Amino acid sequence: MRTIKRKVQMSDQNNTAALKKEAALQALEFVKDGMLLGLGTGSTATFFVEALAQKVKEGLKVEGVPTSESTRALASHLGIKIVDLPSDRPLDLTVDGADEVELGTLNLIKGLGGALLHEKIVASASTKMIVVVDESKLVDRLGTKAPLPVEIVQFGFQRTSEYLKRLGAEPVLRLEKSGKPFITDSGNYITDCRFAKIENPAKLADDLANVVGVVESGLFVGIASLVIAAKSDGVSQIERP
Ligand code: A5P
Secondary structure (H helix, E strand, O other): OEEEOOOOOHHHOOOHHHHHHHHHHHHHOOOOOOOEEEEOOOHHHHHHHHHHHHHHHOOOOOEEEEOOHHHHHHHHHOOOEEOOOOOOOOEOEEEEOOOEEEOOOOOEEOOOOOOHHHHHHHHHOEOOEEEEEEHHHEEOOOOOOOOEEEEEOOOOHHHHHHHHHHOOEEEEEOEOOOOOEOOOOOOOEEEEEEEOOOOOHHHHHHHHHOOOOEEEEOEEOOOOOEEEEEEOOEEEEEEOO
16 A cells, blocks of 8 residues: 555645545546546546546546546536547546445445446446545445445336345335435436445355346446545555455
């Protein structure tokens, strides 16, 4: 683990937004001219997209594949060239946030922002994935703070939830403030699943993938290459072992 002691401004200490921004700005240092980038979703990824757009205005040439319609709208509004996910070459780098980062493995829980499916497709198609987080996202074991979001098809969702319970989950269908189910960019539902313990994320990811009706889970196993974690006393860069 490399720790870079660049203090977040005193007035911003303990300010989560300032920490997220600091992590995002460090990720920008990995971006090189000509890169094809995966653009993440969420408040931390938004800081990255905004800073990237500034560099583009200053002459940086990059192309971006967004992981959600909201990121597509933001990036394109800010002048970043948007392209489709190519079939014949990997993306050079994806930068995205996370809901939990397991220290020691860099396995992740993602999807509280609802974009886990596209995020996983884009990250999996990338040579490198950098995850940008504030210190509150670091955990010793996945599932400690965040539920695990699981994207499921609308048809038969109650039945799918019953299958998830057999894997030890307590699934809760995600709702909008209006009370209607949240719909993902691919037209599916999300069920947020609490587990007593996630001891083996790789096995759980496989088990979930085998449940009929499940599209994808927010478990990212062996995908993140580097985590940039901003804490009030400095920023750590943690490489996957
Ligand atoms: C989006 O679906 C999520 O995976 C986000 O990356 C995650 O929720 C992190 O969001 P924040 O950066 O807003 O905390």
